[in-house]
Amino acid sequence: MTVRFLADENFNRKIVVGLQRRIDDLDLVRVQEVGLRAAEQPMAGVIVVPTLMALATAIEDLELVVGASLDDEWDNQVSYLPLR
Numbered sequence: 001m002t003v004r005f006l007a008d009e010n011f012n013r014k015i016v017v018g019l020q021r022r023i024d025d026l027d028l029v030r031v032q033e034v035g036l037r038a039a040e041q042p043m044a045g046v047i048v049v050p051t052l053m054a055l056a057t058a059i060e061d062l063e064l065v066v067g068a069s070l071d072d073e074w075d076n077q078v079s080y081l082p083l084r
Contacts, residue, residue, distance in 0.1 A: 002025065002027055002066065002071060003027070003065060003066050003069050003070075003071055003073070003074065004027040004028075004071060005026075005027065005028040005029075005062075006028075006029055006030075006031060006036075007028060007029070007030045007031065008030075008031050009030070009031050009032050011030070011049070012049070012051070012055070012058070014055050015049065015055060015058050015059055015062070016028060016030065018055065018056075018059040019059055019062055019063065019066075022059065022063050023063060023066055026066065044072075044074065044075045044076065045074030045075050045076065045077045045078070045079070046077070046078045046079070047062070047065065047074065047079050047080075047081065048078065048079070048080045048081065049062075049081050050080075050081065053081060053082065057081075057082055058081060058082075061081045061082055061083045061084075062081070064083065065083075
């Protein structure tokens with residue numbers, strides 16, 4: 001299985017679009033698209049992307065997460081970008 005993402009309402013839309021352009025089968029929804037609010041539903045794992053992080057770096061790091069991870073690998077973890 002692939003890693004699934006739920007982006008909260010404050011997540012940078014440019015990162016979402018960049019990931020969608022790079023990864024054909026990306027499993028990502030935004031909370032506002034499915035009628036949720038970020039605090040309503042706990043997530044299995046969280047990847048924090050700093051707001052001042054370069055967009056290209058954030059997209060590359062998240063693309064690496066998708067390509068090199070199992071779907072349950074991030075359960076019960078809080079991880080921070082950048083990965084390097």
